[in-house]
Amino acid sequence: MIANSFFPWQIEIANKYLKNPDKIHHAIILYGLKGIGKFEFSTAFAASFLCENRDSKFACKKCISCNLIEKNNHPDFKLLIPNSIADEKKISISFDDKKNTSYASNEIRINQIRDIIPWINVKSYRNNKKIVIIYKADNLNTISSNALLKMLEEPSDDIFFLIVSDCLDKLLPTIVSRCQILHLPIPDYQTSLKWLKNNNVDNYDNWLSFSSNAPIDAFRYSMYRKNPCPSWIYDFLQLLSNNSDIHVFSLLDSYPDDILINELIDIFQKLFFDLVLISYKITPKYFIDMKKILNKLSTRSTNDVLINNFIWLNRKKKLSDQQVNKKIFLNSILNKVITSFK
Numbered sequence: 537m538i539a540n541s542f543f544p545w546q547i548e549i550a551n552k553y554l555k556n557p558d559k560i561h562h563a564i565i566l567y568g569l570k571g572i573g574k575f576e577f578s579t580a581f582a583a584s585f586l587c588e589n590r591d592s593k594f595a596c597k598k599c600i601s602c603n604l605i606e607k608n609n610h611p612d613f614k615l616l617i618p619n620s621i622a623d624e625k626k627i628s629i630s631f632d633d634k635k636n637t638s639y640a641s642n643e644i645r646i647n648q649i650r651d652i653i654p655w656i657n658v659k660s661y662r663n664n665k666k667i668v669i670i671y672k673a674d675n676l677n678t679i680s681s682n683a684l685l686k687m688l689e690e691p692s693d694d695i696f697f698l699i700v701s702d703c704l705d706k707l708l709p710t711i712v713s714r715c716q717i718l719h720l721p722i723p724d725y726q727t728s729l730k731w732l733k734n735n736n737v738d739n740y741d742n743w744l745s746f747s748s749n750a751p752i753d754a755f756r757y758s759m760y761r762k763n764p765c766p767s768w769i770y771d772f773l774q775l776l777s778n779n780s781d782i783h784v785f786s787l788l789d790s791y792p793d794d795i796l797i798n799e800l801i802d803i804f805q806k807l808f809f810d811l812v813l814i815s816y817k818i819t820p821k822y823f824i825d826m827k828k829i830l831n832k833l834s835t836r837s838t839n840d841v842l843i844n845n846f847i848w849l850n851r852k853k854k855l856s857d858q859q860v861n862k863k864i865f866l867n868s869i870l871n872k873v874i875t876s877f878k
């Protein structure tokens with residue numbers, strides 16, 4: 537199902553744009569930190585924009601248009617999304633989008649862009665306007681980016697593009713220059729806390745800190761583990777903080793399948809960052825529930841080592857997207873972490 541409501545922290549900015557629908561630019565880039573609800577903003581925006589109830593500024597959720605968009609079945613609406621993200625968000629995509637792909641792709645493929653060209657060139661079915669969401673545009677490869685650019689250069693009168701991105705730097709400058717930029721800010725801390733609490737997230741402040749104050753990420757993480765630091769990593773840190781003998785090979789044998797390597801690297805980077813803060817007597821930013829173990833670890837390393845290894849992990853993160861032997865890769869990461877502490 538496609539979301540058609542804005543989150544509380546999005547209402548004001550949505551209102552600003554939707555109160556004058558006739559003045560909306562034909563191509564908008566919606567960008568902001570990962571995990572703050574940009575996807576839901578874009579679909580609620582499209583639903584509101586196509587809603588046929590004239591008395592309603594936002595999607596009325598009652599008219600035919602609102603019903604169709606909710607089912608991702610609106611003839612004037614297209615959602616271009618990598619199929620791995622569609623699976624994650626449980627969104628059914630059309631048969632055309634699925635064909636030729638037997639794997640969960642992280643990219644928006646050129647076929648997805650090409651498939652909408654005939655649709656762009658026909659008149660809208662219902663209300664003289666059509667809208668296409670491209671999520672996430674950061675995942676457009678060069679060929680797809682150029683195909684999109686061509687569409688933006690020759691817009692038809694009734695078409696609107698909503699291009700969603702975590703990071704403007706990843707988009708072609710020629711695409712950026714043809715669009716209006718809409719920045720979605722990080723919601724304020726109290727608003728996010730209240731929202732997480734209302735959605736029954738336990739220890740919501742721990743999750744919010746861990747997620748850099750991005751409430752949707754905080755919610756998502758809290759759904760699949762008990763604490764921000766996975767127990768396998770926590771146990772490993774306990775061993776490190778107690779200066780115990782660590783046998784990397786036996787650790788590797790117990791490595792759980794549900795921690796992706798990218799996530800493991802991300803967690804260690806956050807830990808190193810917190811440890812540097814602690815050395816300056818500043819409260820940790822990410823793991824606010826682990827002050828005791830972090831204090832203990834901080835006495836066993838230096839800022840230089842932590843910062844250098846943080847940078848080393850960054851390089852590793854880039855490699856982790858490529859085909860690597862998981863065990864060898866993990867082995868090198870764990871050894872690097874172990875040697876960060878004396």
Ligand SMILES: [Zn+2]
Binds near residue numbers: 588589596600601
């Ligand atoms: Zn409606």
